[in-house]
Amino acid sequence: MSFVISAVTASQSFMFWSVVVLGACVGSFLNVCILRIPEKTFFKHTRSVCPACGALIPSYLNIPVFSFFILRGKAKCCGAKLSWQYPLVEIAAALIFGLMYFKFPFAGWSLHGAQYSVSDFIRYCHASIFVCLMLTMSVIDAKLMIIPDELSLGMMALSPLVAWIHPDLDLKSSAIGMVVGGGILYLVAWGYWLVRKQYGLGFGDVKLLAAIGGWLGWQAIFPTLFLGSVVGSIIALVFMIIARQFSWQAKIPFGPYLALGAVTHLLFGPELFIWISGG
Numbered sequence: 001m002s003f004v005i006s007a008v009t010a011s012q013s014f015m016f017w018s019v020v021v022l023g024a025c026v027g028s029f030l031n032v033c034i035l036r037i038p039e040k041t042f043f044k045h046t047r048s049v050c051p052a053c054g055a056l057i058p059s060y061l062n063i064p065v066f067s068f069f070i071l072r073g074k075a076k077c078c079g080a081k082l083s084w085q086y087p088l089v090e091i092a093a094a095l096i097f098g099l100m101y102f103k104f105p106f107a108g109w110s111l112h113g114a115q116y117s118v119s120d121f122i123r124y125c126h127a128s129i130f131v132c133l134m135l136t137m138s139v140i141d142a143k144l145m146i147i148p149d150e151l152s153l154g155m156m157a158l159s160p161l162v163a164w165i166h167p168d169l170d171l172k173s174s175a176i177g178m179v180v181g182g183g184i185l186y187l188v189a190w191g192y193w194l195v196r197k198q199y200g201l202g203f204g205d206v207k208l209l210a211a212i213g214g215w216l217g218w219q220a221i222f223p224t225l226f227l228g229s230v231v232g233s234i235i236a237l238v239f240m241i242i243a244r245q246f247s248w249q250a251k252i253p254f255g256p257y258l259a260l261g262a263v264t265h266l267l268f269g270p271e272l273f274i275w276i277s278g279g
């Protein structure tokens, strides 16, 4: 009996560690996207090149997370300092893929053998890909204050397919989500311009919230805006206090907070709703 149980645990942890390793490799790909999509050089190189000197990186130095620490953060070819972004994004993606498996355990083992859930597998893939896209756009927005159309419009274009495949989403709530998500921030941007005669909100944010609505349905729009604004205000205040300068004019990217709001809603939405409504 105890042998059977430990075999069940072992095979479940085998699945867990497999998705963690897969996540780290996906993180490595996200780093390429973060670097090359804003530069429009995505298809220029098919193999990894050193961002400093352009030398080809041999595959044995291209292992996610480990290579950075083995090389002690320095490129082997030219000695250039490697950005912490590389291991951090890879670790984040590994965590995303691992934690999503707890949320949607699509393959389980019981005493009766292996059990698979196709719906949970779709939920798992959808959530992992969504959070990875949010991470990619957030890092680009934090670095460059832009959200590339390739990502936001690309997500919107894929929305009907996502809504069609996903067991909990339908085409109607996805389409309404895009219109409501994009529409609300468009009105906010327009209103701000009327009052202040300057752009306070980028159109990248408008397209990002439309993409979030398309992938999560219109029900996600208000929780995303609420959670994103609360977290965004707290973090912005903390930074202003640390920097000892307060300004209503401070330029802060809103994209990462919208992304954080959407991810929080996706993972904890029902639980948060029960908690807030005092149930």
Ligand SMILES: [Zn+2]
Binding pocket: 050, 051, 052, 053, 054, 055, 075, 076, 077, 078, 079, 080
């Ligand atoms: Zn180099």
